[in-house]
Structure formats: C-alpha cells, structure tokens
Amino acid sequence: MHEMSLAESVLQIIEESARTQNFQRVRTVVLEIGALSAVEPDAMRFCFDAVTRGSMAEGALLEIIEMPGEGRCMACGMAVAMQEQYGLCPECGSPRLQIVAGNQMRVKDLEVE
Amino acid sequence: MCTTCGCGNHEVLIEGRRVPKRPVHGALSYRTHAAPAAHTHMVEPAQSRIIQVERDILAKNDAFAADNRAFFAERNILALNLVSSPGSGKTTLLVRTIEAHRGQATMAVIEGDQQTDNDAERIRATGVPAIQINTGKGCHLDAGMVGHALQRLTLPEASLLFIENVGNLVCPAAFDLGEAAKVVVLSVTEGEDKPLKYPDMFRAARLMLLNKCDLLPYLNFDVAQAIAYARRVNPDIEIIQLSASSGVGMDDWLAWLARAQQAVTVA
Numbered sequence: 001m002h003e004m005s006l007a008e009s010v011l012q013i014i015e016e017s018a019r020t021q022n023f024q025r026v027r028t029v030v031l032e033i034g035a036l037s038a039v040e041p042d043a044m045r046f047c048f049d050a051v052t053r054g055s056m057a058e059g060a061l062l063e064i065i066e067m068p069g070e071g072r073c074m075a076c077g078m079a080v081a082m083q084e085q086y087g088l089c090p091e092c093g094s095p096r097l098q099i100v101a102g103n104q105m106r107v108k109d110l111e112v113e
Numbered sequence: 114m115c116t117t118c119g120c121g122n123h124e125v126l127i128e129g130r131r132v133p134k135r136p137v138h139g140a141l142s143y144r145t146h147a148a149p150a151a152h153t154h155m156v157e158p159a160q161s162r163i164i165q166v167e168r169d170i171l172a173k174n175d176a177f178a179a180d181n182r183a184f185f186a187e188r189n190i191l192a193l194n195l196v197s198s199p200g201s202g203k204t205t206l207l208v209r210t211i212e213a214h215r216g217q218a219t220m221a222v223i224e225g226d227q228q229t230d231n232d233a234e235r236i237r238a239t240g241v242p243a244i245q246i247n248t249g250k251g252c253h254l255d256a257g258m259v260g261h262a263l264q265r266l267t268l269p270e271a272s273l274l275f276i277e278n279v280g281n282l283v284c285p286a287a288f289d290l291g292e293a294a295k296v297v298v299l300s301v302t303e304g305e306d307k308p309l310k311y312p313d314m315f316r317a318a319r320l321m322l323l324n325k326c327d328l329l330p331y332l333n334f335d336v337a338q339a340i341a342y343a344r345r346v347n348p349d350i351e352i353i354q355l356s357a358s359s360g361v362g363m364d365d366w367l368a369w370l371a372r373a374q375q376a377v378t379v380a
Contacts, residue, residue, distance in 0.1 A: 002253055002284035009170045021164050031170075038287035038313055085312040086346040096348045105170040113160040 003039060006105065007047035013107050014057050021112070026057040028111035034102035036069040036085055069102030124249025125258060129230065132261045174288055177256035181291025184263060185274070191370075191377045192274040194290050196314055197298035198307070199280030202324045204232045206298065206357040207275055211239045214367055218273040218374060223262045225254040225279045232277065242266060253284035256291055271378060273370065282311040293377060294319035301325050301332055305339035312346045320351045322366065327359035 014026055029048070033039045041064045048062045069082035075094035080087065082102065088095055125132060169175065185192045195203050204224075211220055222243040224232040233245035244262040246254060259276060268274060276292060278285040286295075297318035299307055302325055308315040315321065321343050323336065336354065343350050353369060355362025 002287055005251065005253075005255065006170050006287075009173060012173065013166060013168055013170070017164060017166055023162075023164070027161060038283075085316050095345055107166045107168050107170060109163050109165045109167070111161055111163050113162070 003043040003047040004051065006039060007044060007051040010048065010107055011051050011055055011057060014110060015055070017110060018056060018112075023110075023112035024056060025113045026060045026110055027113060028061045028063060029057060030063045030065065030108040030110070032065045032067055032104055032106045032108045034067045034069060034104045036082060036099055036102040037105045039105055041066065065108065067102050067104060070100050071097035072100050074098055124247075125251065126247040126249070127258070127261055127265065128233075128245055129247070132258075171287065171289075174256050177260050178289040178291040181256055181260055181263065185291060185293070185377075188268060189271045189378050190268055190274055191272075191374045192276060192290075192292045193373075194276045194278055194285070194292035194295045195298060196278045196282070196285045196295055196318070197280060197300075198282045198303060201280070201298045201300040201303065202357055203277050203280070203298050204235055206322070206324060207277060208235055208239055209357045209360070209363065210275075210366065210370070211236070211241050213363055214273070214370060217367070217371065218271070219269050220273045220275070221266050221268055223254075223259060223266070223274065223276045225258070225277060227251070227279065248279055252279060252281050253288050254278050254290060255288045259290045271374070273374060282307065282314045286311075286313040286317045293373065296320045296322060298322045298324050299339065299343075301329055301334040301336070301339075305335050306342055308339070308343040308346045315343055315346045315350065318347065318350060320353065320369065323352060323354045325356055325358070326354045327356035327361060 010029065010031070014029065033041055033044070044064065045062055052058050052060060071080045071082045073080055073089035073092060073094055074096040076089060076092040078089055078091040080089055080097055082097065082099065086095065087097055089097060197203055207222060214220065220241050222236045222241060224236065224243055224245045225248060226232055227248050230245040233243040236243035244265050246258050246262055248254065254276065276290055295318040297314055299321060301323060323339065329336070340352055343352060353362060353365045355366055
C-alpha cells in the first residue's frame with residue numbers, strides 16, 4: 001500500500017504550494033497518473049481521503065487523469081501502445097520495449113481559494 | 114510531518130529510536146503560477162484560482178536518493194538494494210555473502226523490516242555493522258530513511274553496502290534509495306511466474322538471484338520458465354542461480370559483486 005506514502009507526498013506538495021502561493025483551502029487536486037506507473041488510482045483515492053482528513057485539502061475533489069502507456073521498440077523503432085510494463089513489439093516481436101510515456105505520477109494543478 | 118522520509122508522526126524507528134525531523138530538502142524547487150483567467154465556481158466564485166504545480170509526487174524521495182547517491186559516489190561505495198517477497202532468504206544470503214566475501218571488501222548492512230531487529234542481530238553476529246530501520250506500518254524503505262541510517266554508519270572508502278528492503282515485491286519498486294542497482298531475490302519455493310505477477314520489481318532490477326536451488330529436486334519449479342518470464346519483463350536482467358544454504362552458485366554471485374565494485378571504483 002505505497003499509495004499511502006504517495007498520498008502523503010501529494011499533501012506535502014499541496015502544503016508547500018500553500019506557503020509559496022498563499023492559499024488556505026484546496027477544492028480540487030488534479031493528478032496525472034500513467035498507466036505504467038506504480039499507482040492504482042482507486043487505492044490513491046482511498047489514501048488521499050484518509051491522509052487529507054483534518055488538512056487544508058480535506059474534502060477536496062481528487063481528479064486523476066490517467067495517461068496512456070507508450071513505448072518504443074529498441075529493435076525496430078516502432079512506437080508501441082503499452083498497457084503494462086512489458087510486452088512484445090507488434091511489428092517485429094522483440095520484447096525490448098523502452099517506456100517513453102505513461103510512467104508519470106505528477107501533481108498537475110490545484111484549484112484553491 | 115516529514116512524509117517522504119518518514120519522520121514526525123510516522124512510526125519509523127532506526128535502531129529503536131525515532132529519527133529527528135529532517136529539514137526540508139534545499140534543492141527542491143518547482144514552478145507555480147496562477148492561471149490568468151479566474152475559475153468560476155458555484156460558491157465564492159471570485160476567490161477560486163488554479164495553480165499549476167507540475168511536480169512529480171516522488172520528487173522529494175528522488176532528491177533524497179540523489180543525496181544518497183552523491184554520498185556513495187564521493188566514497189566509491191557500492192550500494193545494492195536487495196528486494197524480494199518475505200522469506201526468499203535475503204538475510205541468510207547476506208550472512209553467507211559476508212562470510213565468503215570477508216577480506217574482499219569492507220561491508221555494512223541497512224536492514225528494513227516493519228518490526229523487530231532480528232535481522233540486524235543476525236548480521237551483527239558476523240561482525241559486520243548493521244543498522245535496523247523499522248518502518249512501523251510502512252511497506253517499503255524510502256531514500257530519507259536510508260539517509261538517516263547512513264548518518265549512523267561509518268563507511269570507509271570503497272565499502273560495500275547492502276540495503277535489505279522490506280520483504281514486499283510491490284512497493285519498494287517505486288522508491289529509489291540512491292543504490293547502484295536493485296537485486297531481486299526469487300526463491301524456487303515460490304512460483305516461477307512471480308516476474309509476470311510483479312513486473313515492476315523485476316523490470317527495476319539489474320540482477321535476479323534465483324535462491325534455494327538446492328531444493329530443486331524436491332519441487333516442481335521450472336527454472337527455464339522462471340528465467341524466460343524474468344527476461345520477458347526485463348530482457349537485460351542478469352540471472353544467477355544459487356543456494357545460500359548449500360553454497361552452490363555463491364562464487365558467481367561473489368564474482369558479480371567484485372565486478373560491480375570494480376565498476377564503481379573505476380567510474
């Protein structure tokens with residue numbers, strides 16, 4: 001359940017932003033979570049609600065933008081859509097796929113007051 | 114609360130004591146600016162605004178990991194992050210490695226477990242220093258915890274540091290500790306499809322140690338299949354078959370360690 005520490009990191013980023021950007025409440029938190037990242041969105045929602053209780057983000061809406069996974073075949077250069085961390089190139093069959101997108105875990109933006 | 118590195122309200126203990134609060138990492142900075150247009154909202158429409166943060170959730174951990182990596186690089190220390198499910202034999206492997214590698218390198222161990230200092234005690238019985246991190250409810254080590262533990266270890270130039278992570282094939286994959294490589298231990302008493310079930314970990318590892326190979330005659334474990342699954346997830350993963358108990362294959366592992374240490378010293 002590492003989503004708990006990831007949710008704590010999200011709250012920490014919010015609190016640091018509050019100091020520099022001077023806001024008191026958070027209404028919406030927008031995350032970009034890649035399909036190939038180590039985050040299960042449902043677990044993240046559960047942990048976010050638990051972690052933000054009593055904080056400036058309590059009750060905030062958590063929007064998770066799920067980003068698709070993309071890879072490039074190291075053998076033939078083909079761009080490959082990836083649903084999981086590994087796979088075979090549909091063009092040449094090589095397992096040597098380099099992830100080029102979809103492994104991010106980012107706080108994108110906040111709606112604050 | 115220092116969330117990423119586990120200080121404050123967390124129940125993280127190093128050698129049975131709470132860690133002091135670590136200052137906010139200085140190197141971190143990120144771009145924030147208000148959006149030009151005010152966002153409308155049903156309640157208090159004038160006061161709501163959008164702040165673009167664009168910051169990695171793991172940024173803080175990664176900054177601590179970079180600190181640890183710089184610490185290792187300055188001292189030519191080879192740090193390895195040992196990961197596996199519980200019961201794969203990591204601690205026995207470390208004890209046997211220390212016994213066999215003594216004289217080749219100065220070694221130290223950072224042990225991660227939710228509770229008890231049993232593993233650190235087993236390491237200390239070999240005469241090698243060990244620091245126990247208890248993560249409390251935490252399911253993995255993070256770079257901040259390792260940074261705290263490093264403050265309590267005296268590591269001479271060109272040491273070999275083993276970090277034995279919490280037994281868990283999921284969570285430790287996401288947290289860089291500043292190590293040179295992750296070494297995943299898979300024992301033949303587990304299923305050969307573990308690499309497919311937990312691909313993040315096997316993809317993140319440079320080396321897989323297939324442990325407890327002395328038990329193969331009594332099991333239905335398909336070694337070739339396990340290796341094929343590991344390579345499907347990570348085509349470049351190196352694999353060594355061994356048994357820490359019987360000693361078979363240990364020479365290959367010790368040779369791998371010597372090569373990895375040499376690479377650190379030359380770099």
